[in-house]
Amino acid sequence: MPTTDKPSRVLTSLRTAVETLARSGPLTAPELAKEIGIPRPSAYRLMGALIQDGLATQQPDGAVSLSTKWLHFGDQALATATPWFHHEELLRSLRDSSRLTVYLSVPRPQRTVCVRRLHGQGVQVLVLHPGGSLPLHLGGVGRITLAFGDEEPEEYLAAHHPERFTPRSLETRKAILDDVALSRERHYCISDEDVTVGVGAVAAPVLTPDGQFLAALSIAGRRDDIVGREKDLARQVQTTAAKIGDTAEV
Template sequence: MTPERTNKVLQNATLAIDALGTHGPMTAPELAVALEMPRPSAYRLMSALVHAGLAEQSADGSVILSSRWLHLGDAALRGMAPWFHSDDVLEQLRDETGLTVFLSVGRGNEAVCVRSLHGQNFQVLVLKPGGTLQFYQGAAGRGLLAFGEVDPAEYLRAAPFPAVTPHTLCTAEELAADVVRTRELGYTVSDEDVTIGVAAIGVPVLDGRGGALAALSVAGVRDQVIGHEAGLADILKSAAARIAEASLPVD
């Protein structure tokens, strides 16, 4: 098989996996429509995914992603934060605040969620393990913009960014001021800038050199967060310090 043919096969397989992950069970005709490919090609593609163990065929003929992806996804998330061994800290944080807890790491210009624990109102929250926020969005994204490796001035050259809600900080001026405020306070406040009715507080998990390993945040309905920022930030900073301490190599 030529390199060009190999690349095309891999590209189609990736598109099919993404489609199954987004839409759930699909038949070959449905996949053909979604990917704008001939039906015979869709049948061959689905058969190959099933044969490789990456998909499973249901009794009705539709195909779903196999349980193998659970293992692969968990391994990928662990690989993004190999230093993290503090699930008990996240559980304590969730129990103490009653809010949903997120641990996110920076990748490119995104904050990638690698851990989440549901709080009392998890149904209103959209960020799940593997999910992402841009650096101008949310407590995790804006916290990593302020404390992470990306140069904020360089990042903000691409502003203004598209608004997610009427409260999203979009302009370079708004976000530059937010970076200054976040560094002064040591925490980030997200007030309905990603999801209406939802607010969050985030702090950096710092390594021994003062760089950000990750962003630790809690989120819930707005009334649970706004008006309680300082107290929640203190709890988060304590939890972040425990995570950072556990991540340091033992001499």
């Protein structure tokens, strides 16, 4: 029976250490050892390796935190998710004209993952961040992905128990399927406090000229900045989504 070799154990400990530092913030070696259940000497070696490679920095009190070098890795990883996208200026133009935060998200099994976010007004109240994800029955980008993506809504509902983020989250099978039908009819959807109380969004699908779904595009901000402007904002998002789809290099 095969056994786990030492390099694999080291990599597992290193991954766990990085995840713990990302979640908890700066830790000393003894604190890290306790958090992930490894001997103190091992924690010192892991932290030393991270610092030596520029992946972590040591503070005056001895605690260690992840360095900004990880941001570069994250940006590179997100970029590989949209090799067809080469027009950041379209997102900037949408952000500037709407003054809202712009999101571009790509489909993943039972979720949608944010790969671009351009800050607009009211960004402090927004939940989704680059690399973050939402289930397909929530938020503008999630619900548009469910309506236009490859994943069948019925199969999604059969495999995924819809969770609620707020009292206005879609939860029942009928409500979700009705929303899919309405999104397909209008070619956009409105998110009204279904992810975060006080926050709204308008989303549209990014499609190739032959109808292939590539991503969900949305603008989001305070609910007061959305309500009453839904149709105008929808036109802006749809126009930008169409330009992105037409210029995508698939």
